[in-house]
Structures are given as structure tokens and as C-alpha cells.
Amino acid sequence: MSRVLIVEDEAHIAQGLRFNLESEGHAVEVDGDGEAALRRVLQLRQPFDAVVLDVMLPGKDGFEVVAELREAKNYVPVLMLTARGRPEDVLKGFAAGADDYLPKPFELAILLARLQGLLRRTQWSRAGDGPPHITPVGSAAQDSSGDFGTFAFAGKTVNFRELELQTLGNTIHLTVMEAELLRHLIRNAGKTVSRKSILEEVWGLHEDTDTRAIDNFVVRLRRYVEEDPAKPRHLLTVRGVGYRFVPEPDQESSGKDGKSNDVQ
Ligand code: CA
Numbered sequence: 001m002s003r004v005l006i007v008e009d010e011a012h013i014a015q016g017l018r019f020n021l022e023s024e025g026h027a028v029e030v031d032g033d034g035e036a037a038l039r040r041v042l043q044l045r046q047p048f049d050a051v052v053l054d055v056m057l058p059g060k061d062g063f064e065v066v067a068e069l070r071e072a073k074n075y076v077p078v079l080m081l082t083a084r085g086r087p088e089d090v091l092k093g094f095a096a097g098a099d100d101y102l103p104k105p106f107e108l109a110i111l112l113a114r115l116q117g118l119l120r121r122t123q124w125s126r127a128g129d130g131p132p133h134i135t136p137v138g139s140a141a142q143d144s145s146g147d148f149g150t151f152a153f154a155g156k157t158v159n160f161r162e163l164e165l166q167t168l169g170n171t172i173h174l175t176v177m178e179a180e181l182l183r184h185l186i187r188n189a190g191k192t193v194s195r196k197s198i199l200e201e202v203w204g205l206h207e208d209t210d211t212r213a214i215d216n217f218v219v220r221l222r223r224y225v226e227e228d229p230a231k232p233r234h235l236l237t238v239r240g241v242g243y244r245f246v247p248e249p250d251q252e253s254s255g256k257d258g259k260s261n262d263v264q
Pocket of ligand 1: 008009010054055056057
């Protein structure tokens, strides 16, 4: 059983969601505005496994709510409900720290599937399979699904289950979306990954979306992984195409250097 908070002012939608989530066996709370939701999560410290957050709310909107949660270092997975036909809302939501989104009106089955995806992440991290394995530099520890649970490079370790990036003396918490983008780049280490493939494979966006949101995400990831984010060595821009992740820049630059012209 998971605890889910629904933040939605339209009572019929909130009650419909509550009914269906409860019949799936979840414990559900409902708040009709952003302030009440923030109070419940941050002040009353009620723990939730996921939050379904509508963008259009009286008072503080969904963007402000998720941004305040993240500022308060609360990383509960957030599924945002956006207005259909407003892809800029999706990007704004991701930039504010949302983990996934669904345009309204949504199909209930889709919402339940998306929510299940976010809850699985929380359950993994609570499964308590011990402290993260420290893997050799630039290598990945495979989990039973064949995917890697941790990845170590240049003195940093990404733990995809805990959604944490450990650097020297610092632990940075990643949102699900940040971790998924990093995982996609790491999986394709050394190769150029196009913005289009990030939109489709990481975020499931197929429409012609403004790709600047990706650039904003990369700017954030650079703050986490680069010594000097203005002069990135791991997350390189490939002009006009996308990005390339380089785990060990020193090793790479000593080898073939033919592609250095198209990166910055
Ligand atoms: Ca609403």
C-alpha cells in the first residue's frame, strides 16, 4: 500500500481519483489548493509515496508547489496534471522539479500506470538492499533487470535507486527526471545523444516540443557533475544535435581526438 496525495481543486476529478486509487489499495489524501498541500507535506510532515499535482489551482499553482517542495529538499515523486496542448507547461513542470506529467483530460488507466511507475522508484529505494555498491571508476553495477543501479565516474557515484549523486563530501538528491536523463546519457556514454531522442526516450514526448527544457536540465546536471559548469568536461554540447556524456575526459582526450571540433 502506498500513500498518495492528490492536489486538485476540481472536486469531481479529485473524488474520482481518490475512489480509484483507494480501490487499488492506496491510502489517499486530497487537498484543494497548493498552500494546504505544502502545509500537509512540509509542516505536518505527513509522508507520501507520490503526489498527483494539478497545475491549475487557486492561489499557488502546481509549478510553485513543486518548486517549494524541492527548495525544502522534499523529493516526493510528483506527477503533474497539465493542460492539453500546452507543451510549455510540461517543460515548466520539469524545470520546477516535477517527475512526470499527464495532460488533461487523462485516461484513468494511463494515470494509474504512470503513478505506478513513480511508486516503483520509491519502493526500490526503500527495499533496503544495503548501502550502494561502490563500483570501479567508469563502470556500472548491473541489477537483476540488467539495468545499472549505480555508476561511478571521475570520483562521483550515481545511485539510481536512491536517486543520489555522491561527489567528494557531498550528496545531491536527483529528481526522477534528472536521474532518467543522466541514465540515458550514461547508457550512451561516448556517443552523441540527440535532443529528439531525449524527448522521446526519456520523457515520452512525441510532439514538436521546445527543446530548450532539455538544455535547462543539462545546465542543472552540469552544476552537479562538473567542477566548472561553464567549462563542462563530462556533459558536452554537440552543436545543433544534442549532448555527449564523457565519463573520463582525461582518458578520452589522450586517444583519438577527431570529434573535438563539434563539441564545446
Ligand atoms: Ca484544477
